[in-house]
């Protein structure tokens with residue numbers, strides 16, 4: 001097992017079988033602090049399952065996931081949230097009848113202990129965090145607006161903001177630009193480029209134009225295994241990757 005303390009996330013020999021079918025198969029990968037990693041690959045490659053394993057939604061059949069050197073495969077979902085891992089699903093789960101501000105406010109305590117949130121009623125620190133997050137997701141001007149009237153893109157950003165309120169050190173996003181306009185996609189690329197300055201981000205994405213705007217290191221999954229990994233240019237030129245994914 002890894003003893004390297006530099007990695008934020010160390011995944012080693014991770015496997016999950018569903019009735020004998022290995023959706024993730026002896027996978028080993030490492031995510032650095034403040035790294036933005038994009039995961040691509042064909043349908044059914046195991047990308048979503050990998051995020052499910054990291055956030056505890058699915059239990060591993062074997063292998064290890066260490067977050068800041070702590071084994072997390074045995075933790076349940078809310079414990080994993082609490083150690084500092086936030087996961088955004090494809091469908092937004094914002095509170096439509098609450099304002100942007102209130103949505104951010106209620107999200108603060110979700111990743112914290114009951115005691116922690118009891119002692120944290122609208123203090124200056126909470127105010128400052130809401131302001132910082134609203135600025136990051138570019139909704140400062142809309143803090144008093146009901147979330148239900150936001151555009152599709154703004155709702156997605158608000159949900160990212162709700163995760164940011166829990167101050168995760170690792171943020172995981174599954175197809176964040178699905179259904180967005182070209183302008184919203186550009187703004188989301190800028191948002192992710194900003195966010196990875198202070199935390200690590202893992203993004204699953206199929207939109208290659210978007211991937212090019214954010215990609216540093218890319219992992220290509222295929223049949224639960226890593227087909228290729230490295231800089232975008234290298235991965236794009238890889239014949240195996242072109243054959244199973246990019247060539248389609």
Ligand SMILES: Nc1ncnc2c1ncn2[C@@H]1O[C@H](COP(=O)(O)OP(=O)(O)OP(=O)(O)O)[C@@H](O)[C@H]1O
Pocket residue numbers: 018023041042043044045046047048049050
């Ligand atoms: N709970 C489950 N039970 C049985 N099979 C599952 C389960 N979850 C995922 N699978 C299977 O595991 C494989 C990987 O699925 P996964 O959703 O992780 O792929 P993906 O790379 O995210 O694909 P997509 O790009 O289509 O979202 C698929 O064949 C899927 O049918």
